[in-house]
Amino acid sequence: xxxxxxxxxxxxxxxxxxxxxxxxxxxxxxxxxxxxxxxxxxxxxxxxxxxxxxxxxxxxxxxxxxxxxxxxxxxxxxxxxxxxxxxxxxxxxxxxxxxxxxxxxxxxxxxxxxxxxxxxxxxxxxxxxxxxxxxxxxxxxxxxxxxxxxxxxxxxxxxxxxxxxxxxxxxxxxxxxxxxxxxxxxx
Amino acid sequence: xxxxxxxxxxxxxxxxxxxxxxxxxxxxxxxxxxxxxxxxxxxxxxxxxxxxxxxxxxxxxxxxxxxxxxxxxxxxxxxxxxxxxxxxxxxxxxxxxxxxxxxxxxxxxxxxxxxxxxxxxxxxxxxxxxxxxxxxxxxxxxxxxxxxxxxxxxxxxxxxxxxxxxxxxxxxxxxxxxxxxxxxxxxxxxxxxxxxxxxxxxxxxxxxxxxxxxxxxxxxxxxxxxxxxxxxxxxxxxxxxxxxxxxxxxxxxxxxxxxxxxxxxxxxxxxxxxxxxxxxxxxxxxxxxxxxxxxx
Numbered sequence: 352x353x354x355x356x357x358x359x360x361x362x363x364x365x366x367x368x369x370x371x372x373x374x375x376x377x378x379x380x381x382x383x384x385x386x387x388x389x390x391x392x393x394x395x396x397x398x399x400x401x402x403x404x405x406x407x408x409x410x411x412x413x414x415x416x417x418x419x420x421x422x423x424x425x426x427x428x429x430x431x432x433x434x435x436x437x438x439x440x441x442x443x444x445x446x447x448x449x450x451x452x453x454x455x456x457x458x459x460x461x462x463x464x465x466x467x468x469x470x471x472x473x474x475x476x477x478x479x480x481x482x483x484x485x486x487x488x489x490x491x492x493x494x495x496x497x498x499x500x501x502x503x504x505x506x507x508x509x510x511x512x513x514x515x516x517x518x519x520x521x522x523x524x525x526x527x528x529x530x531x532x533x534x535x536x537x538x
Numbered sequence: 539x540x541x542x543x544x545x546x547x548x549x550x551x552x553x554x555x556x557x558x559x560x561x562x563x564x565x566x567x568x569x570x571x572x573x574x575x576x577x578x579x580x581x582x583x584x585x586x587x588x589x590x591x592x593x594x595x596x597x598x599x600x601x602x603x604x605x606x607x608x609x610x611x612x613x614x615x616x617x618x619x620x621x622x623x624x625x626x627x628x629x630x631x632x633x634x635x636x637x638x639x640x641x642x643x644x645x646x647x648x649x650x651x652x653x654x655x656x657x658x659x660x661x662x663x664x665x666x667x668x669x670x671x672x673x674x675x676x677x678x679x680x681x682x683x684x685x686x687x688x689x690x691x692x693x694x695x696x697x698x699x700x701x702x703x704x705x706x707x708x709x710x711x712x713x714x715x716x717x718x719x720x721x722x723x724x725x726x727x728x729x730x731x732x733x734x735x736x737x738x739x740x741x742x743x744x745x746x747x748x749x750x751x752x753x754x755x756x757x758x759x760x761x762x763x764x765x766x767x768x769x770x771x772x773x774x775x776x777x778x779x780x781x782x783x784x785x786x787x788x789x790x791x792x793x794x795x796x797x798x799x800x801x802x803x804x805x806x807x808x809x810x811x812x813x814x815x816x817x818x819x820x821x822x823x824x825x826x827x828x829x830x831x832x833x834x
Binding site: 358380385386387391 | 570614692707809
């Protein structure tokens with residue numbers, strides 16, 4: 352694979368550290384006036400999400416990770432995983448829930464996801480940042496409070512637990528921020 | 539504040555000079571990258587990283603106290619404390635001791651930071667106090683081991699100097715409080731300062747001043763020996779070659795001038811923008827620049 356130098360490090364670039372794939376989170380330049388410059392880099396493990404910090408001499412190089420992103424559409428889920436179709440090649444692939452992890456709660460048929468491959472194997476499913484979905488279960492609203500500041504628990508059709516304002520009812524369609532799992536608005 | 543700084547020097551009888559920013563040769567430092575300017579006719583010019591060489595040339599023909607408030611350029615330096623173009627206050631005092639210049643530098647800093655007292659410490663004592671290691675009698679292995687016990691990152695491939703810079707930047711500076719002047723550096727970090735013997739060790743006659751761990755000024759008892767200067771240039775050139783860095787032409791006219799004779803003097807450079815940052819309690823150098831590199 353190609354290499355990148357510390358001064359090309361940007362958030363989002365994927366590199367190999369000690370044989371593991373990491374995404375660069377931040378890159379801080381530290382330099383004594385006359386001395387050796389360093390780059391202190393925060394990296395997040397592509398699969399485990401663990402964040403580590405490494406210090407490099409400026410100009411050091413790292414291998415780029417063999418990471419490929421593909422747009423896929425969810426076909427269906429079964430007991431052990433989900434089947435997706437590649438938007439470009441129409442190939443079907445099955446990804447186990449072990450790999451999907453917490454993102455399982457955002458799986459809805461016909462929605463387009465980003466599937467990340469590391470060295471040819473799927474490692475992560477990223478849902479769209481904002482998704483629309485129906486509320487399947489929530490306690491009836493109490494009249495009077497329409498400020499939206501008071502929240503109550505609710506479950507969506509994908510199985511996600513999203514706290515919603517009191518005025519949201521079962522069957523309503525809402526917009527959710529999948530990064531935080533927070534209610535955004537009623538649709 | 540620019541006017542305040544000028545007044546500071548006028549009061550002390552230090553003359554302002556304005557030497558060229560663009561030169562035919564480049565200042566040579568292992569870790570400072572010079573910006574090259576390519577002319578249409580094929581010539582190459584270099585933007586200075588400090589007005590040092592030009593001022594020193596002036597001093598060889600006119601040995602009086604001089605200062606320059608100058609924009610300087612350093613490639614690749616972008617961060618909360620760095621902008622590739624910044625303003626430097628650089629001045630030279632004839633016959634001053636390094637200590638006297640250090641005290642004057644603290645007075646200049648006090649224009650920006652009122653009522654701060656400066657604490658002085660040698661580089662050796664600083665390391666002994668904070669890290670528990672004698673920087674003049676250590677090895678890369680010992681420093682690597684120490685880093686491990688302190689849970690600091692690093693690389694086993696680094697040499698002693700890289701480790702010393704690393705400890706300074708990531709371990710000592712974050713712990714520094716108030717105004718601290720560090721002096722008597724290892725000779726490997728001498729740059730253009732005089733080196734003297736202190737017991738068994740070669741010590742570079744220079745100081746650095748920090749406020750809350752932020753480097754503000756860098757002062758030198760200036761090297762005047764042109765042969766020694768040539769050796770340092772050659773050493774630096776070799777180091778740069780090893781690091782695969784662009785090779786820069788040696789300033790022969792500067793060396794010639796040193797041969798004629800640079801008077802015994804001390805010089806210091808202070809970062810104007812950083813001083814302004816501290817005065818205004820700004821979090822980033824961007825906040826005090828009219829337009830930073832990212833704004834352009």
